[in-house]
Amino acid sequence: MIDKLEFFIALAREAHFGRAAEECGISQPSLSAAIRQLEDQLGVQLVVRGSRYQGLTPEGQRVLEWAKRIVGDARTMREEMRAARKGLAGHIRLASIPTALAMIPRLTEPFQAKHPDVTFSVVSRNSLQVLSQLDNFEIDAGITYLDNEPLGRVTSVPLYAERYNLVTAEGAPLADRESVTWKEMADVRLCLLTPDMQNRRIINQHLSEAGVVVKPMLESNSMVVLLSHIGTGRWASIMPRNVARSYGFAKHIKTIPIVEPEASHIVGLVATHREPFTPLVSALLHEARSLTPAAML
Structure with a gap:
């Protein structure tokens, strides 16, 4: 039954029979047959029937919770026995x-x-x-x-603890400061992570508390992209203290602590x-x- 539960988890995750079958390395008819066999074994309908995947039934949602628990335990058991044999x-x-x-x-x-x-x-x-x-x-x-x-x-x-700095190029506005405030970010040409990132939501929150409306000139989900733009001298960003050094961009970049408040997460x-x-x-x-x-x- 474990393999059928794994197929069922894949189907719920992908919400598509074809993609789930591909992920499991089997044909779509084989996946459909395995799901039907699982339904027969459990005596309940798991998937809303139709020409394509339309979601799980209430029973299917409950079985999904059990399936994740059972499959997780089975994987743990296999790994533990392998570690006992081989280290x-x-x-x-x-x-x-x-x-x-x-x-x-x-x-x-x-x-x-x-x-x-x-x-x-x-x-x-x-x-x-x-x-x-x-x-x-x-x-x-x-x-x-x-x-x-x-x-x-x-x-x-x-x-x-992640603490926040203004990251800007040498010679740019505010680059000679020992510290800056969140309120002063209102006049900075910012490039920031995209809004789907929690870091961006954290930064938005602290800027909003300082009365600053966020208007980034550039957004990216890549720290390297942001740091590359900072290096041109036309953009600055708000980042954790050690990011610039960790990516090797420290030579021409200044990191200035943001205070009032000095936030951390x-x-x-x-x-x-x-x-x-x-x-x-x-x-x-x-x-x-x-x-x-x-x-x-």
Whole structure:
């Protein structure tokens, strides 16, 4: 039944029989047959019938919750038995908010030094996508904000506090200041992350509290794009303190703390809450807990 539950989770995630079948590596008729067999086994209709996918029935929604729990437990059991036979090995899929991407080596490097048979893949996602992909088993862990928007049922480990600076080119307006205020951002030609990013929503909130209406001249979901534009001298941005240095753009760029207030938000590692965790996720959480905030900055 486990394979059928995995097919069902994929169908709910993709909301399309063809895409779900492709993701599962089977034909669409095989996927449809497996879903019908699952319905027969459970004695309920899971999918709204029609010429194409139209959603889940109420029973299907409830079964989806059980399916995620059962499939997650089965994967944990398999990984635990593999670790018992061969030691810790495998692949960890991470998703991170853009502002934290440059900090990830400070977690992955010491982890992989201890566990050389573990590999990583890292993708950039907004905070809502991080949580959604965790819930859908598309990633094993994520790095996101812990204290600004609801996280749901996850286990979290704080890594560092994100503090905000005006990031601008040398010689640009305000570049010679020791600090600036959120209110002074009203007169700055800003480039910012796109509105789907929680960092942008945080910045919007602090600017709004200072009476500033956000009018960015350029938006991007890439920190590299923003930093490249800052380097021209025509744009500035509001970013966490260490982003510019982490991406190697520090030579001609000034970072000036923004005060009144000096805001901060906690960034950390999140994983779907379950007991027990898979051996890989358990080891990653342990590594995150062993890091001091100074090691991440």
